[in-house]
Amino acid sequence: MFAFTRAQAIAFAVMVALILVAPTVLYPVFLMKVLCFALFACAFNLLIGYVGLLSFGHAAFFGMGSYIAAWTAKNWGLSSELAILAGGGVGAILGVVTGWLAIRRQGIYFAMITLALSQMVYFFCVEASFTGGEDGIQQVPRSPLFGVIPMQSDMSLYWLVAVVFLAGFLLIHRIIHSPFGQVLKAIRENEPRATSLGYRTDTYKLVAFVLSAALAGVAGATKSQVFGIATLTDVHWSMSGEVVLMTLLGGIGTVFGPVLGALVFGSLETYLAQFGDWVTVTQGAIFVACVLAFRRGLIGELAGRLGLTL
Amino acid sequence: MPLTRRALIGSATAAAAALSGRPARAQAPVLKIGVLTDLSGPYKDIGGPLSADCARLAAADFGAAAKGLNVQFVSADHQNKPDVGAGIARQWFDRDGVDVILDVPNSGVSLAVSGVAKEKNKIFLVSNAASSDLTGKACNPNTIHWTYDTWMLAHGTGAALVRSGGTTWYFITADYAFGHALQRDTTQFVNAAGGKVLGATKYPFPGTNDFSSFLLQAQASGAKVVGFANAGADTVNSIKQAKEFGIKQTLAGLLVFISDVHGMGLPVAQGLVLSATFYWDLNDRTRAFSERLRAKVPSVRAGMGHAGNYSSTLHYLKVAAEMGAAQAKASGAATVARMKAMPTDDDAFGKGSVREDGRALHPCYLFQVKTPDESKKPWDYYKLLATIPADEAFRPLKDGGCPLVKS
Numbered sequence: 001m002f003a004f005t006r007a008q009a010i011a012f013a014v015m016v017a018l019i020l021v022a023p024t025v026l027y028p029v030f031l032m033k034v035l036c037f038a039l040f041a042c043a044f045n046l047l048i049g050y051v052g053l054l055s056f057g058h059a060a061f062f063g064m065g066s067y068i069a070a071w072t073a074k075n076w077g078l079s080s081e082l083a084i085l086a087g088g089g090v091g092a093i094l095g096v097v098t099g100w101l102a103i104r105r106q107g108i109y110f111a112m113i114t115l116a117l118s119q120m121v122y123f124f125c126v127e128a129s130f131t132g133g134e135d136g137i138q139q140v141p142r143s144p145l146f147g148v149i150p151m152q153s154d155m156s157l158y159w160l161v162a163v164v165f166l167a168g169f170l171l172i173h174r175i176i177h178s179p180f181g182q183v184l185k186a187i188r189e190n191e192p193r194a195t196s197l198g199y200r201t202d203t204y205k206l207v208a209f210v211l212s213a214a215l216a217g218v219a220g221a222t223k224s225q226v227f228g229i230a231t232l233t234d235v236h237w238s239m240s241g242e243v244v245l246m247t248l249l250g251g252i253g254t255v256f257g258p259v260l261g262a263l264v265f266g267s268l269e270t271y272l273a274q275f276g277d278w279v280t281v282t283q284g285a286i287f288v289a290c291v292l293a294f295r296r297g298l299i300g301e302l303a304g305r306l307g308l309t310l
Numbered sequence: 311m312p313l314t315r316r317a318l319i320g321s322a323t324a325a326a327a328a329l330s331g332r333p334a335r336a337q338a339p340v341l342k343i344g345v346l347t348d349l350s351g352p353y354k355d356i357g358g359p360l361s362a363d364c365a366r367l368a369a370a371d372f373g374a375a376a377k378g379l380n381v382q383f384v385s386a387d388h389q390n391k392p393d394v395g396a397g398i399a400r401q402w403f404d405r406d407g408v409d410v411i412l413d414v415p416n417s418g419v420s421l422a423v424s425g426v427a428k429e430k431n432k433i434f435l436v437s438n439a440a441s442s443d444l445t446g447k448a449c450n451p452n453t454i455h456w457t458y459d460t461w462m463l464a465h466g467t468g469a470a471l472v473r474s475g476g477t478t479w480y481f482i483t484a485d486y487a488f489g490h491a492l493q494r495d496t497t498q499f500v501n502a503a504g505g506k507v508l509g510a511t512k513y514p515f516p517g518t519n520d521f522s523s524f525l526l527q528a529q530a531s532g533a534k535v536v537g538f539a540n541a542g543a544d545t546v547n548s549i550k551q552a553k554e555f556g557i558k559q560t561l562a563g564l565l566v567f568i569s570d571v572h573g574m575g576l577p578v579a580q581g582l583v584l585s586a587t588f589y590w591d592l593n594d595r596t597r598a599f600s601e602r603l604r605a606k607v608p609s610v611r612a613g614m615g616h617a618g619n620y621s622s623t624l625h626y627l628k629v630a631a632e633m634g635a636a637q638a639k640a641s642g643a644a645t646v647a648r649m650k651a652m653p654t655d656d657d658a659f660g661k662g663s664v665r666e667d668g669r670a671l672h673p674c675y676l677f678q679v680k681t682p683d684e685s686k687k688p689w690d691y692y693k694l695l696a697t698i699p700a701d702e703a704f705r706p707l708k709d710g711g712c713p714l715v716k717s
Contacts, residue, residue, distance in 0.1 A: 027400075027401050027404070027405055029397055029400050029401065029404075030397065030401065033393070033397060123514075126486050126487075126515070127485070127486065132487070133486055133487025133488065134417065134418055134486060134487060134488055135417050135418050135421055135441060135443070135487070136392055136418050136421070136422075138418075138421040138422055138425060138448065139421075139425040139448070154404075223393065227392075227393045227396050227397065227422070228396070228422075228425060229392050229393060229396060229421075229422045229425075231391075231392040231393070231418050231422075232418070233390075233391040233392060233393060234393075269389070269394060270394075270397065270398075270401075273386040273387045273388070273389070273394065273398055274384070274385060274386045274387070275349075275387070276349025276350050276359075276387045277349060277350045277387075279350060279387065279389060280350055
C-alpha cells in the first residue's frame with residue numbers, strides 16, 4: 001500500500017526502531033521536539049521536493065497551528081488529539097488563502113508572496129490579543145488524549161508525538177507515490193508539458209500546498225502540546241528559514257532527508273546552547289558547507305552514492 | 311579457608327557498603343545553579359556571561375565552600391526562543407540535577423521557565439525579565455522576581471519626573487503589547503501625580519529604524535517630557551535620532567540599562583532620565599561589590615540585572631545554608647517560602663525583603679545621565695535625582711491579582 005522500495009522499507013524499519021529505542025538513551029522532550037520539526041520539514045519537503053515550489057512562509061502555518069492548538073487546549077479544554085487537529089485545520093485554511101494567491105507565480109515571486117503573507121500573519125500575532133503578544137500563550141495544560149488518557153508524563157506524550165509523526169510521514173509518502181504525486185512530479189519537471197497533457201496544474205499545486213500547510217499546522221500544534229507554550233518564535237520568518245535549512249541539509253526531494261536534517265538541526269540548537277554564539281555560527285557554517293560540498297544533502301548524497309532511492 | 315555461600319554474601323555486602331559509604335560521607339549534596347540567559351542575541355549585554363560571573367561571585371562572597379555547601383554552575387543560551395528555554399529548563403531539572411534557574415532575560419522565555427519550575431517543584435529566580443505578570447496573574451510558589459518590572463519602571467520614571475517638574479508628556483510607543491503596557495502604566499502615574507499626557511504616537515514594531523516623523527510630532531506637541539515606551543535597540547535608535555534633531559525636551563527612557571547608555575555614549579545619552587534599582591557607583595556597598603566583580607571581569611560594570619543575579623544567588627545560598635543542602639534541594643516551593651520569610655541583605659541592593667507574591671522589594675532610583683563634562687571616570691554615567699523607598703517602588707500587593715495572595 002505504501003509502495004516502499006526495498007531500501008526505503010529498510011530505512012523506514014531502522015527509523016521506527018530508532019524512535020522506539022531513542023527515549024531510553026536521549027531526553028524524551030528533546031526527541032519530541034525533533035519529531036515535531038521532522039514532520040514540519042517533511043511537510044515542507046512535499047512542496048519543495050516534489051512540486052518544486054520554494055515556500056518561504058511555512059512559519060505562518062506552523063506558528064498558527066501552534067497558537068490555535070495552545071489556545072483551544074487552554075481555553076476550551078480540548079483534548080490533545082482535537083487540539084492538534086484544530087491546529088492542522090487552521091494550517092489548511094491559511095494554506096488555501098496563501099496558496100490561492102501564491103501559486104499564480106513561480107520561483108522567486110512565489111517565495112516572496114509566501115514570505116509577505118507570512119509576515120502579515122506574524123504581525124497579526126504580534127498585535128492580536130489572543131496570542132498574548134511577545135509573551136505568547138503560556139502554561140498550556142497537557143490535555144488528556146481522547147479526554148481520558150493522561151498525558152502528563154513525558155513518555156506517554158512521546159508515544160503520541162511518535163504516532164503523529166509516523167502518521168504524517170506515511171501520509172506524505174503515500175501522497176508522493178500516488179498517481180496524484182506522479183502528476184506533482186511531472187509539474188516539477190515541466191509544467192507547460194503537464195498542462196499540455198490536460199492536467200489543471202494550478203489545482204494540483206493548490207492541493208499540494210494545502211496538504212503541506214495542514215501538516216505544518218499539525219507539527220506546530222504538536223509542538224505546542226509538548227512545551228505547553230505557543231510564541232512568536234514559531235511564526236517568525238526565521239522559522240521559515242530554519243525549515244529550509246533542515247530540508248536542504250537532509251536532502252531535498254528525499255523522503256528521509258528532512259527527518260535527518262531536523263535531527264541534526266535540533267541537536268545543534270540543544271547541545272550547543274551552552275556555547276552561546278556558536279549556535280548561529282555553526283548553523284551558518286553547515287549551510288555554507290552543504291551548499292558548496294554536498295548539494296543533494298546528507299541523505300541525497302548517501303542515496304546517490306549507493307544508487308538507491310531514499 | 312573454604313568459601314561458604316554465607317561468607318561470600320557477607321563479604322560482598324561489606325565491600326559494597328564500604329564502597330558506597332565512602333563517597334556519601336565525603337560529599338555534601340550538590341546545589342546546582344543554572345544560568346539561563348541570552349548569550350548571542352539582543353539581551354546579551356543586560357544578561358549574558360556577566361550574569362553567570364555575578365552568580366559565581368555571590369557563591370565566593372558567601373564562602374559557600376567553607377560553609378560546607380557544594381555549589382556548581384552551568385549556563386546556556388536560550389536564543390530568545392521560549393521553546394528552547396523551556397526545553398533546556400526541563401532537561402536541567404529532569405536530567406542534570408539543576409535546583410535553581412537564574413536570570414532569563416526576555417519575558418516570553420521567563421514565563422515559560424516559570425511554569426516548568428512550578429511543574430518540577432524547583433526554583434526560579436528571575437532577574438532580567440520585565441513582565442510584571444510574573445508576580446501578578448502568572449505568579450507561583452516557585453518563582454521570585456528580582457530587580458525590576460514594568461510597573462516599577464513606569465511608576466519610577468512617570469511619577470518621580472512629574473514631581474520634579476516634568477508635568478506634560480508625549481509618548482513614542484512601540485506598537486505591541488509591551489509598549490502599550492508601558493505607555494498605559496506610565497500615563498496612569500503621570501495623571502495621578504498631577505501631570506498631563508498631551509499625546510502619543512505608535513510606530514510599527516519590529517522593523518522601524520526611522521523615527522523622524524514620530525520625533526517631530528513629539529517636538530511639535532510642546533510637551534516637557536518625551537517618553538520612550540520601547541526597549542533595546544529601538545530605544546537606542548530613537549534617542550540617537552532625537553539628539554540629531556536637536557530635541558530640547560527631557561527624554562525619558564522607560565526601559566534603559568547602563569549597557570545601553572554605554573553603547574550610545576554620553577554625548578548622545580546626556581540628560582536622559584531613567585529608573586533603575588542598582589547603579590554601581592551609588593554608595594560604598596555597591597562600589598565594594600563592583601570592585602570585587604571588577605577583579606574578575608575588568609572591562610564592564612554590572613547593570614541592574616546582573617546585580618540582581620548576585621543578590622538572588624546570595625539570598626538563596628543563605629537560606630540553603632540555614633536549611634541544609636539536602637533540605638534545600640528537597641522542595642523548591644518550601645525553599646522559596648523560607649526565602650520569603652528571611653529578609654534580604656547584600657551589597658548590591660542593601661536591605662530588602664521578598665513579598666508573598668514572589669516580588670523582591672528594594673528601593674528604586676531615578677537617575678539622569680551625566681553630560682560628558684560631569685563624567686570623571688569610566689562608567690561614571692548617572693547622577694541621582696530621586697529615591698523611591700522599597701515599599702512604594704513596586705506594585706501594591708493587592709493590585710497584582712496573584713492567586714497566592716489571600717486577601
